[in-house]
Amino acid sequence: MVYFGGLLGLIGLATVVFRDGDVVGVSAVGVGVGLVLIGAVVAALGVVRRRALKRRRAARGEPEPVGNVFERAAALPRLLRAARSGAYADLPKSRMALWVLALVYLISPIDILPELLPIIGVADDAGVAVWLLTSVSTATGLYLGRERDQQRRADQLGREPGTR
Template sequence: MRKENRAAAGAAAWQVIQNTDSRISVWRRAGAVPRMVGARLSGRYPELSGAKLAGMLALFLYIVSPIDFLPELMIPVLGVADDVGAAVWLTTMLLGESERFVRWERDNEARQAFHRANPQAAPSH
């Protein structure tokens, strides 16, 4: 991605971040992304669908790829817009999914702590 595209994508992503009302910080959600992907790939976190994970990967590859559907040299404004749009879409997906993952992680840890403290309690489903 060219320097101008990265700057525009960063500005658009920052707008997405500012418009979220979550109590889970952006940094915590960003830090959870590798854990979320690892948990999904290992089968521990089935809430993230394979299709959504593949979509995120496709968006990431499109953003970092030097090949664009709308080249900046031929159509300058739209050439930048498609990269910015892909970056905003990916950022939005990652923020939402990682927020759900952090909540899932927290709930899972609480359940495990409860069962360790109360081994006689029947497991809940």
């Protein structure tokens, strides 16, 4: 929601700056300002929603994904190796199979909704791509958190008693 609100705000700003004529009978400035305001509200609601979800996950004791995009991308090969070898049981084989199916669907020229349909034809691919990226990012973030916890425990065990 945060990104969608930001996108609406950018579209509204571009409408104000670049649009000369009316938009469906309404002045371009009015449409642009309206989109900026709607974008700000949607982004704010997204921030509130994220914080609430984070608090709810923490209250349930669920682990929080860690790392930025680059760290998670670098951890993906380690995650896949650990999951295949059985060293990381938190990633089910079915999830990896779904990732492969999603990649095949995105690469394949055969779609459930053909690209000939104006907006809907691309929406199914976009939905699959968003799910795939979100799922992989979350899984690698959780894997990074586990790696960091193991490293922290190993560092604590390796220290001599009485030292910090």
